[in-house]
Amino acid sequence: MSLRAPKGTDDILPPHSRVWRRLLSTWESMAEAYGYDLIMVPFFESTEVFNRGVGESTEVVQKQMYTFEDKKGRSLTLRPEGTAGVVRAFIQAGAQGVMKVAYSGAMFRYEQPQAGRRRQFYQVGLEYLGTDAADADAEVIELGYRYLTATGVPDVTVQLNSLGDDECRPTYIEALRAWLEERRGLLCQDSLRTLEMNPMRVLDCKVCAGVVADAPSPIDYLCEACQTHLSEVRSRLDSAGVPYRLAPRLVRGLDYYTRTAFEYVGSALDAAQTAVGGGGRYDGLAELLGGPPVPGVGLALGVDRIALSVPDAVDPALDVFVVNTDRYRAEARALLSTLRATGIRSDGLPDQRSLKAQFKAADRRGAVAVIVVGDEWESGQVVAKRLDDGSQVVIGSEEIVTWLKSL
RNA sequence: GUGGCCGUAGCUCAGUUCGGUAGAGCACCGGGUUGUGAUCCCGGCUGUCGCGGGUUCAAAUCCCGUCGGUCACCCCA
Numbered sequence: 496m497s498l499r500a501p502k503g504t505d506d507i508l509p510p511h512s513r514v515w516r517r518l519l520s521t522w523e524s525m526a527e528a529y530g531y532d533l534i535m536v537p538f539f540e541s542t543e544v545f546n547r548g549v550g551e552s553t554e555v556v557q558k559q560m561y562t563f564e565d566k567k568g569r570s571l572t573l574r575p576e577g578t579a580g581v582v583r584a585f586i587q588a589g590a591q592g593v594m595k596v597a598y599s600g601a602m603f604r605y606e607q608p609q610a611g612r613r614r615q616f617y618q619v620g621l622e623y624l625g626t627d628a629a630d631a632d633a634e635v636i637e638l639g640y641r642y643l644t645a646t647g648v649p650d651v652t653v654q655l656n657s658l659g660d661d662e663c664r665p666t667y668i669e670a671l672r673a674w675l676e677e678r679r680g681l682l683c684q685d686s687l688r689t690l691e692m693n694p695m696r697v698l699d700c701k702v703c704a705g706v707v708a709d710a711p712s713p714i715d716y717l718c719e720a721c722q723t724h725l726s727e728v729r730s731r732l733d734s735a736g737v738p739y740r741l742a743p744r745l746v747r748g749l750d751y752y753t754r755t756a757f758e759y760v761g762s763a764l765d766a767a768q769t770a771v772g773g774g775g776r777y778d779g780l781a782e783l784l785g786g787p788p789v790p791g792v793g794l795a796l797g798v799d800r801i802a803l804s805v806p807d808a809v810d811p812a813l814d815v816f817v818v819n820t821d822r823y824r825a826e827a828r829a830l831l832s833t834l835r836a837t838g839i840r841s842d843g844l845p846d847q848r849s850l851k852a853q854f855k856a857a858d859r860r861g862a863v864a865v866i867v868v869g870d871e872w873e874s875g876q877v878v879a880k881r882l883d884d885g886s887q888v889v890i891g892s893e894e895i896v897t898w899l900k901s902l
Numbered sequence: 903g904u905g906g907c908c909g910u911a912g913c914u915c916a917g918u919u920c921g922g923u924a925g926a927g928c929a930c931c932g933g934g935u936u937g938u939g940a941u942c943c944c945g946g947c948u949g950u951c952g953c954g955g956g957u958u959c960a961a962a963u964c965c966c967g968u969c970g971g972u973c974a975c976c977c978c979a
Contacts, residue, residue, distance in 0.1 A: 554977050609973060618979060685976075701976075748978055770979065797979030820937060854939040869937060882939065
């Protein structure tokens, strides 16, 4: 047996990779349109970044991290999510003013793989740092929603909740803890454990969903500032035309969230995983990482799951395929260079094959048209053929670009 | 971490019940048409039957072990 990609990792090959290319380029242009600059941060960080940032009580930190020591004995971890590293970078750079940044790339979590859940998976994400204004929350939620809609994810719904802040959350946590303590006997083993560390995450347990259905929601305990914040986020979403549903039980799996928490749910066809993305506000995160107080809000979307939910690309991959008869090899190569220099997506075969083989290759590659360089070249002409309806014309070689653009 | 299903050609799989020459479709290559794809016809290539051991005259098939894949639970993207 030859070597295989490690468990839970995927090769993303053509033609399927064309979907990925579209998802990533759409992300870049949309993030840019909303004013987000590119940020690149390391794929691995000091383990502390995630222990402190993501939270010791989380599933991610307890069971799912790829942690290793480098040759000097430093504990490093492949990033299981993007936010902690970006906030670390902002602090390290001085934490001045406001920063709006977008990124994309691989994340790593040690889990049993299944459809839509891989050990190396890909997220696109963004962070809006340095403001606690509700406009920022709404903007982030809106961008994610528009992106998912634009890329063709069916039936996207936004679930929204507020988890409160330092002011009101302690009161809520105590109320929740007391409520859960009274029902200890009804909770599963896992929940009994998380009850000690982080009672709010018991709401996330599917096994106990029936028990906690009537549990107090953070939304009922919000202080006035948090109430105002939530209602501002909601009214911004309303005026932006972003549909959402309040989800009082939504708490998410990472400890750093304050106030706004949200999730995008889609109807992924073959996968049990319906969450295609999520995010929230994390006003306390920078301080957890040892920095000054820096408010922020962000989101992450799972590219693997989006790719599972959208139809495969059917657009042609090439504008033109250049073929030639035996004597005109050099001329065909020169023509190819010229076409490529003008930005036309063009290709040809790397070796001289029969015309039949060349046409077959053109068809397989998804070309819109074929240009034949043959005897007509002597009078400055080529044969130009459309592959969709089979029609062809003889045109002057200088008219090729015009002809292609008319298709 | 736990459970179900599955490992045979590049891909999807049949063949395993009841041991007896390793198969089909698709894909790929060539030809029909030495200047035309997608359709049609003809031909060709492709295998450590996941791996190791056992039983047997004989194992893809039966037995034991092992590795891998996949789906699902938990949780998340």
